[in-house]
Amino acid sequence: MKKEVEIQNQVMAQLPADWLANITLLPAGPYDAELTLEFGGFTRNFHVESKYIHRKETLDHYAKQCDTASTLLFCNPLSDFLRDYCQQQNINYIDAAGNARIVGDGVYVLLQGNAVPPRQPSVPGMSIGIMKCLFAFFADDELISQPYSKIADRAGISVGMVSKAMGYLTEHQFIPGGKKGRRLLDKTTLAYQWLIAYPTVLKPKLSTLVLEANQHWQKLATEPGDVWIGEVAASQLTDYLEAEQWLLFTQQPLQQKIRQYRSRPDPNGKLTVANAFWGEALTLNTFANALLSTAELLASQDGRNREVAEILNEQYLHLKQLP
Known part of the structure; x- marks a missing residue:
């Protein structure tokens, strides 16, 4: 119940100043709380469910368990992708950044674009x-x-x-x-x-080459010290993402990779090879792989990649939130 109360407190703190809200916790009830909202001349009562949401499957499960018309989801700040998914699935929510969707009988509220509070x-x-x-x-x-x-x-x-x-x-x-x-x-x-x-300190200093892809990444031979990062690593670690951009860190000279893959530079290519910024004797454990992959996914500014970064965090990094 502690996590649910934490989310509720965060959400309540982000409500618009002209909204009047009264929340009653239900420690042993069928819902986490009951909420009365007054705004725009309307008064509405909702059941409240408080959850951490990092993927659309969690939203699917929530929608199957609750009456989304009468229940309001309190949750952590949602990505653009997950907010769009709530809209598609008619899920009413308020997240801890102050974004909200409340659509019902005579009411239409859509608050978007609020940044995550630090x-x-x-x-x-x-x-x-x-x-x-x-x-x-x-x-x-x-x-x-x-x-x-x-x-x-x-x-x-x-x-x-x-x-x-x-x-x-x-x-x-x-x-x-x-x-x-x-x-x-x-x-x-x-x-x-x-x-x-x-994205501002280390990534700009990486030595990289973007190459045309003559074959799928799974068929590209790798040498000792080569490590797939980013979308490919996310695909390997979560089995959730079909990688569209392939990033390989290597200890070998980049020109050698061009010869090995019989490829050529292409600014629109799918394959990027980068010089490893760590020593040859270092072997990356799963945490380091997930951390660097998460950094690359976040740096892409892609909503789909943000979603899988949340999954990597949930399964491997265990940070309270991502930047």
């Missing part, structure tokens, strides 16, 4: 070197306790940059002080801030 703690900006070092820590949970030389090798940075990264983490209380017992104290906040920084 909830994550603010952390000073990360440099490229700090982002690379953090990514190595995300990829290998034991690496942070290793000598700086090994961290530098795995992260693809200098020993001096490792020292700066450790200073950053210590200063902002993400690792304990001292040389012994190093560990990340707030991995989820660091991952969230890493996602925020990725």
